[in-house]
Amino acid sequence: MTPSSILKKTVMALTGLALVGFLIAHLSGNFLLFKGDKAFNAYAEFLEHQGGLLIAAEVGLLAVFLLHIYSAIRVTLENKAARPVPYETKQSGGTSTFGSRTMMISGAIILLFVILHVKMFKFTDHEHVDGELWGLVMQAFANPVIALAYMAAMVVLGLHLSHGFSSAFQTLGLTKPGWAKCYKKAGLVVGWLIAFGFFTMPLYGLVVKPKPGAKEHAPAKTIKHDENDDDASVFRPVLTEKGTVSWS
Amino acid sequence: MNVTLRVWKQPAPNQPGRFESYPAKDIPAEASFLEMLDIVNNQLESEGKEPIAFDSDCREGICGTCGIVIDGRPHGPGKAITTCQLYMRAFNEGDTITLEPWRAKAFPVLKDLVVDRAAFDRVIQAGGYISINTGNACDANALPVAKLDSDRAMDAAACIGCGACVAACKNASAMLFVSAKVSHLALLPQGQPERRTRVVAMIEQMDKEGFGNCTNESECEAECPKEISVANIARLNREFLLAKLLT
Incomplete structure (x- = not known):
């Protein structure tokens, strides 16, 4: 039995929202790039030390990503088949956007970007790079070709999310009469904000060209530090005498 | 007013169609789009030619029978109207107007601008x-x-x-x-x-x-x-x- 049109769109919406969730987590972690090599590398190490949990998350993410692509291709092929003879003079009624009309193209560019991005930063040895993973990223972004390609890819991502994010809520039926304009605008803002967040990183690498160790951040004064802790830029939970947890 | 029509002509389902041009002469600006087609068809019939096939019924926008893609817009220019509620005053003297049927696999063309819904x-x-x-x-x-x-x-x-x-x-x-x-x-x-x-x-x-x-x-x-x-x-x-x- 072939799944119904709405079910296919539901898969697309749910996987799309899951990917947006991943992007938000990825973005918040990546903001540590601005804090310097120690903080960022400690975060990367923390993730790598999750072992099975990380692998499970990565496999899940890959599955969600592939499912999103599969349903997109299927829906697009069906949509093409639904109008075998094209119009000669079809005009838009003015409600579709450049982003909404190019979802397949922006999606394909994002797929290409993700493949290159994972190869570049996940499957490249950074143990011997000055500044480790942080150094690898910053070295790459110091190259104008790579930095500009990354920034261009983030504009494409913004375009994709500008339609995709709000569209998911419509597909899941999570909107109501009178919300139409409001949720479309909210989707536009959220989509472009996420893309802009990622956009600032290659821009920072290209313009500032930071060096490892150059930017040591003094921790906030109110936080007490364990004197044996050699990595002062990382917050760690400490069990106080009262039995509560404080972050130091 | 005088306009030129470029109309999709297709003799029957599953047969090849093509655009054909028709002059629409001396059309009153207050005529509806379908009345304009009636005038053109009367002329064609008087010349012994095949008229343009199109759907219509109530001609007051409530039955849903008419429907032509006019210059790339279903029901033509204008908001919240059916084809029968479109008037020739929406066009300019000398315009070339393109008429196409609804295009969808689920709506096969029966003849010219008439589709099977x-x-x-x-x-x-x-x-x-x-x-x-x-x-x-x-x-x-x-x-x-x-x-x-x-x-x-x-x-x-x-x-x-x-x-x-x-x-x-x-x-x-x-x-x-x-x-x-x-x-x-x-x-x-x-x-x-x-x-x-x-x-x-x-x-x-x-x-x-x-x-x-x-x-x-x-x-x-x-x-x-x-x-x-x-x-x-x-x-x-x-x-x-x-x-x-x-x-």
Whole structure:
């Protein structure tokens, strides 16, 4: 039995929202790039030390990503088949956007970007790079070709999310009469904000060209530090005498 | 006024068609678009030529029979009108106007600008009804309906099934039509007994007919002569997913 049109769109919406969730987590972690090599590398190490949990998350993410692509291709092929003879003079009624009309193209560019991005930063040895993973990223972004390609890819991502994010809520039926304009605008803002967040990183690498160790951040004064802790830029939970947890 | 028509001419289903040009001379600006076609056809017939085939019935925008893609817009330029409510004053002297039929796999061309919209009828037959044991008609006020529900049901029921939504959609999706029919009945007490089975059956039939999938671009809403809102599509999605989950 072939799944119904709405079910296919539901898969697309749910996987799309899951990917947006991943992007938000990825973005918040990546903001540590601005804090310097120690903080960022400690975060990367923390993730790598999750072992099975990380692998499970990565496999899940890959599955969600592939499912999103599969349903997109299927829906697009069906949509093409639904109008075998094209119009000669079809005009838009003015409600579709450049982003909404190019979802397949922006999606394909994002797929290409993700493949290159994972190869570049996940499957490249950074143990011997000055500044480790942080150094690898910053070295790459110091190259104008790579930095500009990354920034261009983030504009494409913004375009994709500008339609995709709000569209998911419509597909899941999570909107109501009178919300139409409001949720479309909210989707536009959220989509472009996420893309802009990622956009600032290659821009920072290209313009500032930071060096490892150059930017040591003094921790906030109110936080007490364990004197044996050699990595002062990382917050760690400490069990106080009262039995509560404080972050130091 | 004088205009030139570029009309899709196709003698029969599954036969090749092509655009042909026709002069439309001395057309009063106050003529409706269909009256203009009548004038052109009278002229063609008097010359012993084949007239342009097009659909029309009530000619007051309520039956949903007429429908031509005029210069790339279903029902032509103008908002919330059917083809029969379009007037020649919307065009300029000397314009070339292109006329195409609704283009969709589910709406095969029968002849020239006439398409077969029986796919919509089969979607309605699949579930767009309520089953009632007949007897005397009930008192219209005996069954209370919340004002907001009644307004929204009425807005959805305004759909005349003309197919402009399918014609406007880049995916030839029928979601706006089906959502209007499902919403209209799902919002009213009379529609409740078959609420869950109706939406599933109608979507199954819609898919079977070969309509495309909705990509939430609202082009249908922009061209709908009755301004049916895409909020109905959100409701249709919700009704369908709940029906699948709860039954």
